[in-house]
Amino acid sequence: MVEKKTNRVILGIIGFLAGLTFLAPFYLVVINSFKTQKGFLIDVMGLPGKYFTLNNYVDAFKKLDFMRAATNSLLITVITVVLLIFLTSMAAWMLVRTKTKTSTFIFLMFSASMLIPFQAVMLPLINIMGKLHMLNPVGLVITYIGFGTAMSVVMYHGFIKSVPVEIEEAATIDGCSKFGVFWKIVFPLLKPITVTIAVLNAMWIWNDFLLPQLVINKPAWQTIPLKMFYFFGQFAKRWDLALAGLIIAMIPIVVFYLAMQKHIIKGVMQGAIK
């Protein structure tokens, strides 16, 4: 009994220290983002104290043109995720329910394409998008759908295989069209995997940097990671300002996480098992 109790205490201490280690970088960034430039130069480790200021946040918020960047990020993420869910669930259902060579081939092609690194397609892709006058947010959404298709289809495919086909057959006999069968009967059954796919795609698109950098060529269209990159380049010697900018850029996703933690963790877990 005594041994068990000491084990508990030791475990508790390890857990506490591990938690602190994971949070320490955030702590250092936060305390320094509230210091004046002078305060930062004098002491990095201490609390702001008499060098406390909010000006870094005001400045960084303006220079990042944050509201616009956040709106861009939000619109691109939400529109892409909705379209991806809509299109890939339909396609995956058809691929599972159609047993032909074409259907199998298409599925294998999607699975194999997941190994392709972005660098192998980026140069021709930008060339094509340029010729189609698609180096803009619309083109960005289309490219995200193209890159997101494989994983989403494969995940839906795995899930739909376990959905019994009998209900669909009954509905077809009752005169339901294919669209009717899918949207009224099948899609509601897919909800758990839909949440997973939405979470994984949203996290990827929200944080993605290289693709928007190549596809978007107007400052007004820039997303948060892009703005952050140029902002950081411009103020590389001004850590006080840069740190406040980093915190601002992290706030939306952390708030989203705190609100949706259960769904996100469950989504990742499901995604890993599949």
Added chain:
Amino acid sequence: MNKGSKKWFWIFTGPVLATFTLVVLIPIIMGIGYSFTSWNGISSQIDFVGLDNYKAVFKDKDFFNSFLFTAKFAIVSVISINLVGFLLALLVTSGLKGSHFLRGIFFIPNLIGGLILGFVWQFIFTKGFDAIGAALGIEWLRGWLSTETTGFWGLIILMTWQMAGYMMIIYVAGLQNIPDSVLEAAAIDGASKWDILRRITLPLVAPSFTVGLFLTLANSFKLYDQNLSLTGGGPGNSTQMVAMNIYKTAFTSSKFGLAQSKAVIFLVVLGIVAITQMYLSKKREVEM
């Protein structure tokens, strides 16, 4: 398949097939074609040069170094990410008070984009480490990211911190699948904690290891954002990874054809690594 269902097949799969063709299929075929040309990205004059680009890649010392650096990084980071992730999973499933809260904390770094995290750690290494080193008189904490070695370990620390929480979730899922009765039976039979971990827990979570290794290995090889924001490939090109080398060959040196042939080699190597690793892990799962 009758005519009616054929029509519906293409209506349902057509949209994703069209975008996939435009965004992945055509570019990959064109990309392989471009790797045999002198394409520079701007001029419309594109000459066929045969295997010249591939010959040039094998003489490109920078590319070779970046490949070596990437391979070293991939091996070390895969081990450290999965090891820390697994230990965290054991910790949060040990019935510890507040383990739900801890799980939430370990996962946070994973949510934030690699670019932003790279900047955060650039600050921690160059300013935070430096301040601690100066205050406590620890010399090796100073001047981080200014040498290849500290750049390498900087990347490892950053990626472990970012990805361990994600792997933890995967291993937690695996650990929860082990029936309690099996563990209890082993304990009653007098097996020590270490024996249970080695002979029961580890073999039973082997499928999770397959997933974890696959995800981290592919990720480590393709790393770009964190490489760009943490070290920028410096000092010199000493911490430049393959993805960045390809990017710079194209956009800094305007050698699109050469960059494309590097990308094709990269694709082939990644494919071989991923398939071998999948094969080995699957085989191991069955044997155990």
